[in-house]
Amino acid sequence: MSDKNLQDSIDEAIKESKDEIISFCQSLIQQRSINPPGSEKAAAQSIVSKLQENEILINVQDYANDRGNIIATLLGSANGKKLLYNGHIDVVPVPPGEKWKVDPFKGMLKQNKIWGRGTVDMKGNIAAMVMSAIILKRLQVPLNGGLILNFVSDEEQGGAHGTKWCIETYPNLLKADATIIGEPTSYPGFPVVIMIGEKGILWLEITVWGKSAHASVPMIGKNPISMMMQILQGIEQKLDYEVVPLYSLEQLKKMASDVFGAETFQRIYTEQEIIKGLFNALVQLTHAETIIQAGEKENVIPERCTVLIDFRLTPKHDPDVLLNKIKEVITGLGPDFRIKDSEDDTRGRVLLKIRTNQAPSVMKNPNTRLLEIIREAHVEVFGKPTFSFLMPATSDARFFRNDNPSECKIASICDNTVLFGGGDGTLAHAKNECLSVASLLQMTKIYALIAAKYLS
Numbered sequence: 001m002s003d004k005n006l007q008d009s010i011d012e013a014i015k016e017s018k019d020e021i022i023s024f025c026q027s028l029i030q031q032r033s034i035n036p037p038g039s040e041k042a043a044a045q046s047i048v049s050k051l052q053e054n055e056i057l058i059n060v061q062d063y064a065n066d067r068g069n070i071i072a073t074l075l076g077s078a079n080g081k082k083l084l085y086n087g088h089i090d091v092v093p094v095p096p097g098e099k100w101k102v103d104p105f106k107g108m109l110k111q112n113k114i115w116g117r118g119t120v121d122m123k124g125n126i127a128a129m130v131m132s133a134i135i136l137k138r139l140q141v142p143l144n145g146g147l148i149l150n151f152v153s154d155e156e157q158g159g160a161h162g163t164k165w166c167i168e169t170y171p172n173l174l175k176a177d178a179t180i181i182g183e184p185t186s187y188p189g190f191p192v193v194i195m196i197g198e199k200g201i202l203w204l205e206i207t208v209w210g211k212s213a214h215a216s217v218p219m220i221g222k223n224p225i226s227m228m229m230q231i232l233q234g235i236e237q238k239l240d241y242e243v244v245p246l247y248s249l250e251q252l253k254k255m256a257s258d259v260f261g262a263e264t265f266q267r268i269y270t271e272q273e274i275i276k277g278l279f280n281a282l283v284q285l286t287h288a289e290t291i292i293q294a295g296e297k298e299n300v301i302p303e304r305c306t307v308l309i310d311f312r313l314t315p316k317h318d319p320d321v322l323l324n325k326i327k328e329v330i331t332g333l334g335p336d337f338r339i340k341d342s343e344d345d346t347r348g349r350v351l352l353k354i355r356t357n358q359a360p361s362v363m364k365n366p367n368t369r370l371l372e373i374i375r376e377a378h379v380e381v382f383g384k385p386t387f388s389f390l391m392p393a394t395s396d397a398r399f400f401r402n403d404n405p406s407e408c409k410i411a412s413i414c415d416n417t418v419l420f421g422g423g424d425g426t427l428a429h430a431k432n433e434c435l436s437v438a439s440l441l442q443m444t445k446i447y448a449l450i451a452a453k454y455l456s
């Protein structure tokens with residue numbers, strides 16, 4: 001089939017299946033696969049039913065503990081390449097009291113948009129991936145190899161019960177030549193960007209023990225809140241862990257300028273705070289205090305104070321080095337700041353606990369045929385070019401590219417893994433999350449085109 005014929009038939013099939021694509025996406029939104037606690041079973045089962053109705057082979061469906069993990073395959077010829085589409089079924093909760101314009105779990109269609117939790121992150125892209133496979137099957141597009149579909153639970157809580165579990169349990173079913181994860185990778189005014197790497201996370205909980213006392217005679221106590229202020233100030237002012245970033249700010253700006261044109265990009269960059277913030281976050285270590293707990297009574301100096309700091313590491317930062325530098329800063333504050341080995345260790349007053357440590361991850365070779373095909377398909381579907389970029393948050397991509405045996409038992413199942421998905425990324429986890437029908441259909445088309453081309 002020529003490129004033009006292929007595009008035309010995909011277009012035609014999408015036009016015919018428009019209502020089906022929309023209602024499938026809506027049905028996924030209606031299944032409340034909220035994580036925590038993680039109850040993806042019902043949504044996973046709707047995906048399985050859809051695939052089964054269309055006679056796509058289900059290799060694995062696992063619903064242990066109300067979770068949901070699926071592996072399916074659209075089979076082509078036996079000897080060709082394998083392309084894998086991955087997406088997470090779980091969504092983040094809607095915070096209590098957050099007032100939405102619409103019910104976040106109705107999947108309402110209004111103003112040519114589908115509304116609800118998970119439309120952008122990332123049930124819309126899952127619907128597009130599933131429907132792209134179904135359309136290829138209905139059109140009987142010959143595939144040299146196979147398209148593997150892997151939809152998982154638990155991405156929003158680190159992925160241990162989702163992608164990581166799937167890779168460790170079924171490495172042979174998931175071994176692919178290329179992997180696309182359908183996380184939303186577009187921002188207002190941006191193309192759908194190809195994310196080739198992502199920052200790492202260190203969630204560090206710091207607890208300081210002081211000495212409680214009546215607040216009217218503070219000199220006989222030791223105030224852990226004041227001590228914590230010193231630690232936070234120390235981290236703000238003395239923590240020094242600069243590295244040469246994988247891409248400099250200038251290089252990142254150039255990648256975008258090449259696509260937008262220098263002048264247009266400069267305007268977007270200057271006018272849109274969020275874009276400027278994003279570019280700057282990608283080239284440096286950042287940290288943000290996110291939780292603080294201390295004190296129970298107005299007139300009592302508390303015994304302890306706990307703070308959680310969310311550090312984000314660029315691909316060149318090493319979490320172990322960072323942790324040592326943080327320890328140096330804290331112990332450098334004086335003898336009161338000795339670090340405990342454990343909570344019972346009475347020799348110190350400060351305890352550091354790592355809540356999460358997710359290594360940064362980046363493709364070793366970002367010049368693959370997959371990237372060429374995505375760029376080509378992007379022009380065909382959106383009429384404009386796209387570019388490769390990094391992502392400030394983490395994703396399940398690190399398990400596929402994995403070179404960190406402490407994080408996943410199976411080493412590097414697919415270095416050639418990118419994130420690529422529609423939807424306005426600024427709406428992920430946000431109030432009034434919604435996805436345009438246009439984006440849903442365009443993504444269905446582009447996922448179908450990419451698979452047809454990669455497996456041709």
Ligand SMILES: [Zn+2]
Nearest residue numbers: 088121122183
């Ligand atoms: Zn996501």
